[in-house]
Amino acid sequence: xxxxxxxxxxxxxxxxxxxxxxxxxxxxxxxxxxxxxxxxxxxxxxxxxxxxxxxxxxxxxxxxxxxxxxxxxxxxxxxxxxxxxxxxxxxxxxxxxxxxxxxxxxxxxxxxxxxxxxxxxxxxxxxxxxxxxxxxxxxxxxxxxxxxxxxxxxxxxxxxxxxxxxxxxxxxxxxxxxxxxxxxxxxxxxxxxxxxxxxxxx
Amino acid sequence: xxxxxxxxxxxxxxxxxxxxxxxxxxxxxxxxxxxxxxxxxxxxxxxxxxxxxxxxxxxxxxxxxxxxxxxxxxxxxxxxxxxxxxxxxxxxxxxxxxxxxxxxxxxxxxxxxxxxxxxxxxxxxxxxxxxxxxxxxxxxxxxxxxxxxxxxxxxxxxxxxxxxxxxxxxxxxxxxxxxxxxxxxxxxxxxxxxxxxxxxxx
DNA sequence: TTGTTTTTTGAACGGCGTTCAATATTTTTG
DNA sequence: CAAAAATATTGAACGCCGTTCAAAAAACAA
Numbered sequence: 001x002x003x004x005x006x007x008x009x010x011x012x013x014x015x016x017x018x019x020x021x022x023x024x025x026x027x028x029x030x031x032x033x034x035x036x037x038x039x040x041x042x043x044x045x046x047x048x049x050x051x052x053x054x055x056x057x058x059x060x061x062x063x064x065x066x067x068x069x070x071x072x073x074x075x076x077x078x079x080x081x082x083x084x085x086x087x088x089x090x091x092x093x094x095x096x097x098x099x100x101x102x103x104x105x106x107x108x109x110x111x112x113x114x115x116x117x118x119x120x121x122x123x124x125x126x127x128x129x130x131x132x133x134x135x136x137x138x139x140x141x142x143x144x145x146x147x148x149x150x151x152x153x154x155x156x157x158x159x160x161x162x163x164x165x166x167x168x169x170x171x172x173x174x175x176x177x178x179x180x181x182x183x184x185x186x187x188x189x190x191x192x193x194x195x196x197x198x199x200x201x202x
Numbered sequence: 203x204x205x206x207x208x209x210x211x212x213x214x215x216x217x218x219x220x221x222x223x224x225x226x227x228x229x230x231x232x233x234x235x236x237x238x239x240x241x242x243x244x245x246x247x248x249x250x251x252x253x254x255x256x257x258x259x260x261x262x263x264x265x266x267x268x269x270x271x272x273x274x275x276x277x278x279x280x281x282x283x284x285x286x287x288x289x290x291x292x293x294x295x296x297x298x299x300x301x302x303x304x305x306x307x308x309x310x311x312x313x314x315x316x317x318x319x320x321x322x323x324x325x326x327x328x329x330x331x332x333x334x335x336x337x338x339x340x341x342x343x344x345x346x347x348x349x350x351x352x353x354x355x356x357x358x359x360x361x362x363x364x365x366x367x368x369x370x371x372x373x374x375x376x377x378x379x380x381x382x383x384x385x386x387x388x389x390x391x392x393x394x395x396x397x398x399x400x401x402x403x404x
Numbered sequence: 405t406t407g408t409t410t411t412t413t414g415a416a417c418g419g420c421g422t423t424c425a426a427t428a429t430t431t432t433t434g
Numbered sequence: 435c436a437a438a439a440a441t442a443t444t445g446a447a448c449g450c451c452g453t454t455c456a457a458a459a460a461a462c463a464a
Contacts, residue, residue: 007431007441014442032234035420046444048423053442057421112314112375132380151396158381158389159369159396163361166368170360173314178334179360187360194353194361198400209410209461216411237451248413250454255411259452 015053017043022060023067027105031061031113061109068106069127072099076134085141090196092138093164097188100168107172111165135161148202163195217255219245224262225269229307233263233315263311270308271329274301278336287343292398294340295366299390302370309374313367337363350404365397 021042025034036057040047054060075095082088100107110128136157142148148156167188170176179187223244227236238259242249256262277297284290302309312330338359344350350358369390372378381389 011442036422037420047421048445049443051422111377112371129380151399152392154381154384155389155392155396158372158378158393159365159400162368162372162393163365163397164368165372166364166366167361169314169371170364170367175313176360178331179356182356187357190354190357191360191364194357195365197353198361198404201403202400213411238453239451249452250414251412253453 011053018045018050018053019060019063023064026064026109027103030105031109061113064106065109066127068103068110069131071103071106072096072110073127073131073134075099076131085138085145086147086199089138089142089160090199092135093160093192093196094189096164097167097192100171101185101188104172107168112169112172132157132161160199164192167191167195213255220247220252220255221262221265225266228266228311229305232307233311263315266308267311268329270305270312271333273305273308274298274312275329275333275336277301278333287340287347288349288401291340291344291362292401294337295362295394295398296391298366299369299394302373303387303390306374309370314371314374334359334363362401366394369393369397 018039022034022039025038025042029038036050037047039060040050050060075098076092079088079091079095082091136153139148139157139160140153143151143153171184171188176184176187182190220241224236224241227240227244231240238252239249241262242252252262277300278294281290281293281297284293338355341350341359341362342355345353345355373386373390378386378389384392
């Protein structure tokens with residue numbers, strides 16, 4: 001039955017159309033300043049129709065949150081080319097920082113919006129989980145080569161994530177203005193280099 | 203002229219009354235979910251009157267942001283009792299973490315709300331600046347004792363702040379659920395201990 | 405008391421997320 | 435083909451929001 005098949009494809013296309021509009025407006029104006037009416041206007045539909053394709057604004061958020069993690073994971077996997085795990089770990093931090101710089105609003109959506117993101121919404125949550133798993137496995141690999149030998153993996157992972165995230169979070173919420181004779185890029189990259197230097201001694 | 207004096211005091215009292223209501227609702231429901239009408243209801247006034255005493259919602263935010271930093275700074279200054287600067291630095295991280303745990307919503311207000319907080323609003327901004335200065339001076343002191351000798355103070359400060367902030371930010375936005383066989387306290391405190399261990403080797 | 409100033413109210417404006425009856429469109433059936 | 439059923443879209447409405455402002459109330463000055 002090719003008809004229901006096409007029907008589903010069309011529905012999927014509409015979903016995508018809404019998502020495209022939403023992404024555009026979300027990433028330009030941020031999550032809170034984007035209204036359903038804005039999104040609808042962007043794609044030349046009435047606001048109501050969105051609710052035929054999505055439960056609510058938060059479901060759209062979930063999808064974009066999801067997209068963001070897929071994008072991030074893709075950039076992580078580029079690192080598979082780097083053979084030495086510690087080098088890979090160091091590079092991962094830079095990838096995250098670059099990601100925050102290039103996709104500030106994705107980063108906000110993914111890490112800095114207080115949003116239900118119920119674990120029941122298994123889908124998006126598991127992808128986020130996968131990104132974390134990538135980091136954790138990397139750290140375990142490092143430990144197998146003798147680095148951070150005596151440290152608890154879980155706490156170490158949390159700490160390293162925190163350090164990287166802290167850099168990005170300060171940047172994404174514009175809390176870097178007090179270091180003003182440096183550009184954000186200098187601050188983030190050299191600040192991170194500083195952290196890496198610590199890791200190297202550890 | 204005692205009359206205008208009392209008048210000013212009364213006006214100040216009303217301002218405080220609004221601030222008290224706002225603090226209560228803000229810290230219970232968070233910044234975004236608090237409406238001017240909520241605040242007004244809390245103190246049994248009409249919503250409009252708030253605009254006689256404050257320019258807008260953001261000005262109330264600024265005041266509370268301010269309060270938060272004063273509270274944090276007070277807790278920082280307790281550390282003056284600790285003589286060794288590196289010990290003081292280590293303790294400062296714990297103070298910040300405890301602050302985030304005990305005053306999660308203040309922490310959100312202070313560090314995780316995307317809000318103008320124009321530098322033109324000198325008042326609140328300078329107090330935030332002062333907290334940062336406290337950290338920076340502490341690090342400089344550490345460097346005088348020979349620690350972190352060869353590192354750039356500015357980047358080092360940013361890095362240390364980022365690491366501490368990252369821990370708190372993940373906690374305050376409920377992004378710790380993926381480390382779930384640990385409590386938030388365990389995670390934050392042992393994660394931080396992990397970071398301190400690194401600092402000690404550096 | 406009367407007039408003036410300060411404070412408070414409550415209605416209103418435009419915008420928000422969301423719902424839903426009515427409508428338009430597409431698909432299925434006879 | 436036409437009619438019926440299913441699907442997709444609209445636009446008005448609801449009850450919120452931050453904010454403004456004319457009018458009312460309260461406090462003060464004369």
